[in-house]
Amino acid sequence: MDVRRSLVVNSTPLETRIALLENGQLCELFIERSSQVSQVGDIYKGRVAKLLQGMQSAFVTLGGPKDGFLYLDEPEIHRIGTEESPEEDEGPESALELPSLPINLPPLKEGEETLVQIVKDPIGSKGPRLSRHLSFPGRFLVLMPGIEHVGISRKITAPEERDRLRQLIKGHALPGEGFIVRTAAIGEKDEDLIGDITYLRELWAEVQRRSQSAAAPSLIWHDLRLLQKVLRDLFREEVSSFWVDREDTYLEVLEFVKRLHPEWAERVKFFTSDLPIFEAFAIEKEIEAARHPKVFLKHGGSLVINQTEALVSVDVNTGKFMGKKDLEDTVYLANLEAVPEVIRQLRLRNLGGIIVIDFIDMMEPAHRAAVMKRLQEELARDRNHARAVEISDFGLVEMTRKRTGPSLERMLTTACPHCEGSGRRLSPETAILTVYREIARQGERLHGATLRIRIHPEMLEALQQEVREGLLHLVKALGAKLQWDERPEIPVEQVSFEIRGPKEKN
Numbered sequence: 001m002d003v004r005r006s007l008v009v010n011s012t013p014l015e016t017r018i019a020l021l022e023n024g025q026l027c028e029l030f031i032e033r034s035s036q037v038s039q040v041g042d043i044y045k046g047r048v049a050k051l052l053q054g055m056q057s058a059f060v061t062l063g064g065p066k067d068g069f070l071y072l073d074e075p076e077i078h079r080i081g082t083e084e085s086p087e088e089d090e091g092p093e094s095a096l097e098l099p100s101l102p103i104n105l106p107p108l109k110e111g112e113e114t115l116v117q118i119v120k121d122p123i124g125s126k127g128p129r130l131s132r133h134l135s136f137p138g139r140f141l142v143l144m145p146g147i148e149h150v151g152i153s154r155k156i157t158a159p160e161e162r163d164r165l166r167q168l169i170k171g172h173a174l175p176g177e178g179f180i181v182r183t184a185a186i187g188e189k190d191e192d193l194i195g196d197i198t199y200l201r202e203l204w205a206e207v208q209r210r211s212q213s214a215a216a217p218s219l220i221w222h223d224l225r226l227l228q229k230v231l232r233d234l235f236r237e238e239v240s241s242f243w244v245d246r247e248d249t250y251l252e253v254l255e256f257v258k259r260l261h262p263e264w265a266e267r268v269k270f271f272t273s274d275l276p277i278f279e280a281f282a283i284e285k286e287i288e289a290a291r292h293p294k295v296f297l298k299h300g301g302s303l304v305i306n307q308t309e310a311l312v313s314v315d316v317n318t319g320k321f322m323g324k325k326d327l328e329d330t331v332y333l334a335n336l337e338a339v340p341e342v343i344r345q346l347r348l349r350n351l352g353g354i355i356v357i358d359f360i361d362m363m364e365p366a367h368r369a370a371v372m373k374r375l376q377e378e379l380a381r382d383r384n385h386a387r388a389v390e391i392s393d394f395g396l397v398e399m400t401r402k403r404t405g406p407s408l409e410r411m412l413t414t415a416c417p418h419c420e421g422s423g424r425r426l427s428p429e430t431a432i433l434t435v436y437r438e439i440a441r442q443g444e445r446l447h448g449a450t451l452r453i454r455i456h457p458e459m460l461e462a463l464q465q466e467v468r469e470g471l472l473h474l475v476k477a478l479g480a481k482l483q484w485d486e487r488p489e490i491p492v493e494q495v496s497f498e499i500r501g502p503k504e505k506n
Contacts, residue, residue, distance in 0.1 A: 003381070004238075005021065005238050006024075006240055007020060007021075007230065007241070007242045007243070008243045008281050008283060009242070009245065009246075009253075010277050011245060011246040012246070014034050015032070015034065016225075016227055017029065017278070018226065020234065021283075024281075026283050026286040026287075026348060027348060028348060029283075029408060030226055037225065038405070039121055040118055040120065040121055040223065041223025042117070042118050043207055043220045043223075044063070044116055044118070044217060045113060045114075045115055045215075045217065045218050045220050046062050046113070046114055046115075046116050047111065047216045048108050048112045049067050049110070050110060051109075056071065062219075066128070067127050068118065068127050069127055070131070072108065118130060133147070134204075136203050137232070139182075139232050139260070140182055141179050141181060141182060141185065141193065142182065144180065145177065145204055147178030148177065148178055149178040150166055150169045150170050150179050150180075151179070152166060152180075153183045155183045156185070161186060165181045169181060169193070177201075203221075227249065227252070231257075241267050242269065243269050243271050244268070245270075245276075247270065250268065287408075290408055291408075291409065297319070298337065299337060300318070301316065301318050301334045301337060302317045302319045303315065303316060303317070303338060304317065305349070307351060312351045314345075316357065318330060328362065331360045331367075332364070332370070335359045335367075335371045336371055339371060339378055340378050343375070347384070349407055349408045349409065350407045350411075352384065352400075353401070355401055358395060358396055359391065360395060368395075372391050372397070386400065386401040387399060428460075428464070429463070429467055431459060432459075432467055433467070434495070435471075435496070436474065438497075439474060439475065439497070440474060444479075446479070447478060447480065448480070448501055450481045450500045451482050451499060452483045452485045452497060452498050453482070453496075453497045454485045454487050454494075455486060456488060457486045459492055459493065460486060
């Protein structure tokens with residue numbers, strides 16, 4: 001199926017949002033905020049602050065508030081770009097990781113200076129993840145200094161093209177240089193690929209020059225920001241339009257395109273309507289919908305998507321979906337319709353790690369095979385590397401998808417201070433019964449006292465009459481009095497009490 005792609009940019013001084021649309025539907029969203037600019041790809045001249053020999057790792061001072069964490073043998077580096085490895089194009093917000101090849105790096109000592117590249121942004125109390133294996137992504141290639149290896153993206157499948165690209169790059173690589181050929185190189189002219197080699201080589205030389213004169217710790221090289229990465233990685237032949245709503249950003253995009261692909265300049269369009277650009281393209285409502293677990297499908301079915309620390313679960317439901325033949329037909333068609341939306345939601349919400357899709361049980365092996373085939377077809381359009389195992393007899397598909405930064409939910413929301421991130425809060429009955437048990441524990445010591453129960457008005461209003469009466473009965477039986485102290489300023493689920501009277505106790 002032909003896919004029409006377009007890019008839509010909403011830019012303000014505080015935030016840049018870039019939407020990738022496929023056939024007019026939002027499939028991926030990239031966000032960069034001035035207060036949260038990613039450091040991934042940045043290169044520092046750091047100083048080893050502490051060696052952790054038992055973990056084969058080190059903390060490296062970069063000059064910021066948190067030291068970076070470095071694996072000395074870097075066991076988690078993934079293979080990319082080779083015949084045995086997945087596609088390396090993970091999107092404009094992620095670092096390109098290096099292939100697992102035998103690379104001998106000199107051991108480090110505490111206090112020693114070293115060049116490192118940030119491969120993962122700091123999260124919470126953890127500092128950034130670092131690597132000593134530097135990489136420089138270009139439009140068609142990735143330069144890897146110190147690695148004499150030429151790898152080809154697995155998505156370049158034509159044997160003749162793979163051979164052409166390998167021979168061309170090998171013929172122009174110098175000793176001590178390694179390259180990954182990206183998917184974008186398919187069909188490109190030899191001179192354009194050689195030009196990318198020259199550009200990346202000059203970039204590496206500039207980093208070396210800066211590092212020789214810079215004192216540690218210091219920043220040596222800033223990676224491209226979001227807009228430049230999107231232009232480099234996503235603006236390709238199949239992108240029919242690139243809409244921008246801010247004039248200076250529009251001129252920046254236009255200059256870039258005219259320099260590299262002047263024939264594409266007419267695809268860059270300045271959005272001048274009074275209507276916000278994300279509303280005009282129906283993107284804003286898609287973003288809002290992506291914050292909720294339930295997704296409704298066209299013919300009445302639905303998905304329920306839940307993200308946990310360990311994995312992501314996707315539950316497929318028939319809902320009001322009705323087939324034309326029998327139950328098996330209904331189930332099969334509902335699952336088949338769900339597949340593209342499942343993958344779109346994974347891409348849109350930027351969900352990665354372990355993913356379990358719970359399809360509706362199908363009895364026919366042919367139906368399971370057809371659903372799995374459709375799933376693999378949709379995964380082929382996903383730029384993030386993903387693998388799925390065969391559908392089980394219970395309708396479960398286990399898959400993995402490469403993480404490329406925080407999910408959309410984590411980007412747009414924060415943990416609820418009252419529910420501690422669970423998304424739920426205590427029911428009125430649960431909260432008040434906790435108080436009930438504590439009052440019962442106090443027993444006869446409450447005789448003659450007055451109990452003031454501090455409670456949010458919303459919680460008190462929702463409290464069932466039966467529970468109120470039960471609490472009142474307990475207090476009277478203990479010889480005490482009960483007062484409700486409504487406090488609109490306290491958290492809704494926070495219910496407590498104080499004891500006042502001749503035997504006042506706290």
